[in-house]
Amino acid sequence: MKLSEIVDKLGLGVRTGSGKLDRDVSRGYASDLMSDVIAHGMKNDIWVTLQVHLNIVAVASMKELSCIILFNGKEPEKDTRNKAEEEGIPIFVSELPAFELIGQLYQLGISGKRNEPKERA
Amino acid sequence: MKNIDKALCGFYLTEISLISQEIMASSERPILLKDIQKILSADIILDNEWMDGKIQTVYCSDLMSDILSFGDSSSLLITSLINPQAIRTAEMVDIAAICFVHGKIPHQETIEMARNNEIVLLSTRYSMYEACGRIYCARMSKSIDLS
Amino acid sequence: MRRLKEIHKVQELVFRLKTSDAKASDVVILSPDTMMSEVRAILRKNKIAAAPIVAENKVLGIISVNDYLNWLTAGREDCRVEKCMSLNVKFLYDDEPLTDAIKCFDRYGFYEFPIIDRKNGNFAGIITRRDIIMGILRALEIDYHEMEISRYSGHTFFHDIVADRTEVILSFTVEGKNIQRGGEVASKLKKNLQQLGLHPGTIRKTVIATYEAEMNLIIYGEGGWVDVLVDAEAIHIEVKDEGPGIPDIQKVLQPGYSTAPDWVRELGFGAGMGFTNIQNCSDVLDIISKVGEGTTVKIRIGLDPEKSNKGKSGGKSDEIE
Numbered sequence: 016m017k018l019s020e021i022v023d024k025l026g027l028g029v030r031t032g033s034g035k036l037d038r039d040v041s042r043g044y045a046s047d048l049m050s051d052v053i054a055h056g057m058k059n060d061i062w063v064t065l066q067v068h069l070n071i072v073a074v075a076s077m078k079e080l081s082c083i084i085l086f087n088g089k090e091p092e093k094d095t096r097n098k099a100e101e102e103g104i105p106i107f108v109s110e111l112p113a114f115e116l117i118g119q120l121y122q123l124g125i126s127g128k129r130n131e132p133k134e135r136a
Numbered sequence: 137m138k139n140i141d142k143a144l145c146g147f148y149l150t151e152i153s154l155i156s157q158e159i160m161a162s163s164e165r166p167i168l169l170k171d172i173q174k175i176l177s178a179d180i181i182l183d184n185e186w187m188d189g190k191i192q193t194v195y196c197s198d199l200m201s202d203i204l205s206f207g208d209s210s211s212l213l214i215t216s217l218i219n220p221q222a223i224r225t226a227e228m229v230d231i232a233a234i235c236f237v238h239g240k241i242p243h244q245e246t247i248e249m250a251r252n253n254e255i256v257l258l259s260t261r262y263s264m265y266e267a268c269g270r271i272y273c274a275r276m277s278k279s280i281d282l283s
Numbered sequence: 284m285r286r287l288k289e290i291h292k293v294q295e296l297v298f299r300l301k302t303s304d305a306k307a308s309d310v311v312i313l314s315p316d317t318m319m320s321e322v323r324a325i326l327r328k329n330k331i332a333a334a335p336i337v338a339e340n341k342v343l344g345i346i347s348v349n350d351y352l353n354w355l356t357a358g359r360e361d362c363r364v365e366k367c368m369s370l371n372v373k374f375l376y377d378d379e380p381l382t383d384a385i386k387c388f389d390r391y392g393f394y395e396f397p398i399i400d401r402k403n404g405n406f407a408g409i410i411t412r413r414d415i416i417m418g419i420l421r422a423l424e425i426d427y428h429e430m431e432i433s434r435y436s437g438h439t440f441f442h443d444i445v446a447d448r449t450e451v452i453l454s455f456t457v458e459g460k461n462i463q464r465g466g467e468v469a470s471k472l473k474k475n476l477q478q479l480g481l482h483p484g485t486i487r488k489t490v491i492a493t494y495e496a497e498m499n500l501i502i503y504g505e506g507g508w509v510d511v512l513v514d515a516e517a518i519h520i521e522v523k524d525e526g527p528g529i530p531d532i533q534k535v536l537q538p539g540y541s542t543a544p545d546w547v548r549e550l551g552f553g554a555g556m557g558f559t560n561i562q563n564c565s566d567v568l569d570i571i572s573k574v575g576e577g578t579t580v581k582i583r584i585g586l587d588p589e590k591s592n593k594g595k596s597g598g599k600s601d602e603i604e
Contacts, residue, residue: 045265047198050549051216055238055263063265065202066554067539092539114194114214117265118272127266200498201556204491217551224466225551228473228490245463 016040016124018082021061022107025119027084031096032105040081043125045117049074056080061125063117067091072098084109086116166190167275169233172212173258175274176267178235181242181257182250189232189256196268200225214267218242223249232256237264296422302384302398303377305418306408312337313346315365322351322364331411332394336368340405342397344368376401377408381415388412439586440479441515451479451513457497459506459526462550468509469494479513484588488564489518492582495557496522502547503527504578517566518584525577532570536562 019036022029029036038059045063046052049070052062056078063084064071072095075083082105085091091099091106099106109116121127170187173180180187195206196214200221203213209230215222218240226234233256236242241259242250250257260267311329313322313336326334326348333347346368354367374397375384387396400407441449453475455468469490476486493509500507500522507524534540536558543553562568565582572578 043265043269044263045196045268046216047202047554048216048549048551051198065199113196114268114272117196117268118276121265121269121273122276127263127269129263129266198551199554199556200551201495201554201560203551204494204560215551219550220463221465221550221552224470225494228466228469228494229487 018105021120021123021125024123025109025111025116027107027109030091030106030108031099032082032103035082035103035105038081041125043117043120043127044080045113045127052078055129057129061120063113063120065089065113067095069094069098071095072102072104075099075104076102080104082107084116084120086111086113166192166210167271169212169256169258171274172233172235172271175270176235176258176260176262178258178260179241181247181259183256186254186256191233194268194271195231196264198264203231204229206231214264216240216264218246220246220249222246223253223255226255227253233258235260235267237262237267297419298380298382300381300418300422301377302375302379302381302410303407304422305381305384305414306377306398306410307414310409312406313364314338315343315363317364318361319351319354319359319364319367320361322346326351335372335397335406335409336364337406342372342374342399342406344370345372345397347393372397374399375410381418384410384415388415439481439515449515453511453513455509455511457500457506457509459501459504461506462501462547465498465501466494468497472509472511476513476518481513481518481586482588485518485584485586489520489584492561492564492584493520493522495560496520496580496582498552499557499580500524500526502543502552507577513586515586517586518582520580520582520584522580522582523577524579528574528576529570529572529578530574532572535570 016039017036018038018040021027021040022036040059040061042057042059043061043063044052044056046055047064047066052074056062056074058079059081060078061082061084062075062080063086065086067085067089069092071083084107086109088108088110090108096106111119167190168187169189169191172178172191173187190210191212193208193211194214195203195211197203198216203225206213206229209232211231212233212235213226213231214235214237216237218236219242222234223246234250235258237260239259239261242257247257262270311325311331311334313325313334315336315338317325326332333345335345336343343365346364350367350369373387373391373393375387377398377400384396395409395411397406398408398410399405440451453472455471457468458464472493473486473490476489493511497509504524504526507522507526510521512519529535538559539555541553541555547553561580561582564584566585567583569581570578571581
């Protein structure tokens with residue numbers, strides 16, 4: 016499913032990376048602990064979090080995640096937005112709380128399964 | 137019946153069924169702990185006797201300050217934190233049950249703290265995302281089955 | 284143990300229920316000119332053993348299956364129920380406890396009692412044994428949280444003590460860096476405030492604010508003291524440490540601002556919401572701090588959740604009390 020479809024269907028606010036919505040995504044990960052995402056995040060994952068500081072961009076970049084979705088209406092900090100635009104990382108905002116957001120993503124077919132073979136570079 | 141009337145009837149029927157589906161989906165009937173345990177294929181850390189409890193709201197978080205804002209006392213918290221603080225924080229806001237993800241299991245001391253406060257502890261091998269997704273979907277399909 | 288507490292709550296719930304909480308919603312009554320010959324069919328159709336005779340909202344009498352049978356076996360002529368009804372009606376008032384209703388059922392062996400509104404003597408319904416069970420079951424299904432609120436009677440510890448001024452002082456010491464024990468003070472405070480009979484909403488705010496302040500003491504303050512004073516109007520919390528102090532108080536009040544080291548963040552803390560959470564929970568928040576000497580955080584939470592006035596939060600970086 017394309018990021019643009021997800022943005023549409025869930026009514027997400029696009030804060031950065033509006034040019035990168037063509038990406039195909041199929042998997043999601045949720046965590047607010049950087050070390051956790053570094054350990055378990057996989058390439059192209061949608062990352063659901065409420066952390067808004069600069070580090071999220073570094074982690075997303077490092078793990079080549081497809082985008083970051085902030086929930087509870089959290090807005091990314093200014094530095095975070097700038098860095099994300101630089102790195103080409105889309106950041107979206109949802110008004111929903113985490114459980115509901117994940118549930119709706121899941122219903123769209125974005126699963127959390129972790130045992131997929133690593134994608135070729 | 138005139139064609140227009142039929143069409144109107146059809147329209148209203150669809151509207152009514154959509155609205156009632158929405159109402160049923162959002163009315164959030166409580167879900168039993170034992171159902172959650174099945175949906176997540178979770179191990180029961182504490183306690184086999186407590187699985188008849190009902191859960192009204194499901195929260196997921198790894199941040200204490202976030203958890204402190206949760207309100208419902210018949211709620212389930214899904215978290216990856218297994219330190220004693222997670223139990224303490226859950227106790228502060230009267231959370232009834234905690235499910236740890238990635239198959240994590242806390243230390244015995246932490247389990248005892250939960251036992252003293254009668255907080256249910258489960259552990260699932262799924263990630264937080266997967267666990268939430270599964271419960272959400274199971275709940276949605278349950279609501280629609282009511283009709 | 285919470286389960287034991289729940290059992291006591293159930294017992295308390297039963298004692299608090301009134302007959303009006305459990306009475307049946309649809310009742311069968313007879314008018315005075317119902318004929319005796321009709322009584323059997325009415326009782327049978329509605330599966331009841333007796334029905335009160337009511338006119339102009341007042342209970343005139345009651346007719347039971349026994350009364351009907353007596354009339355039948357005596358071979359009397361058909362007549363209005365008014366003539367055959369029992370005048371000696373055992374009834375209950377709508378504000379009597381449910382436990383009284385249970386005693387009455389035991390004592391008299393009747394199947395149902397009419398309920399009378401104590402204020403005006405009007406007929407207010409009927410209660411049967413089944414209604415008592417259904418009433419209790421319904422009450423138990425109420426969310427645990429709602430049970431807490433509904434059983435909050437507003438009757439606190441302070442109502443029982445007779446004095447010109449009453450204050451309860453609770454003092455705690457917090458060890459620095461011992462994060463294992465973080466939250467112990469907040470937990471103890473919670474139980475104490477419950478003992479005092481305070482409103483659950485007030486307790487929750489107090490506990491959250493204390494917990495956040497306690498964690499600050501442990502993580503940043505190298506330990507300290509938590510002193511809580513409860514009087515009839517408010518809870519006053521003073522959290523004190525002799526740690527590094529806060530250089531810029533306005534910054535720590537900003538949501539998301541955090542100086543937490545990594546090991547703290549990995550435990551789920553350090554999101555920078557500590558003071559924001561405290562602020563949201565308190566009516567008044569004052570932070571007094573001096574770098575190199577320590578910090579004092581003063582929190583005031585009004586006991587009456589309806590009357591909470593959110594005052595401003597402030598802080599002085601230079602002086603220490």
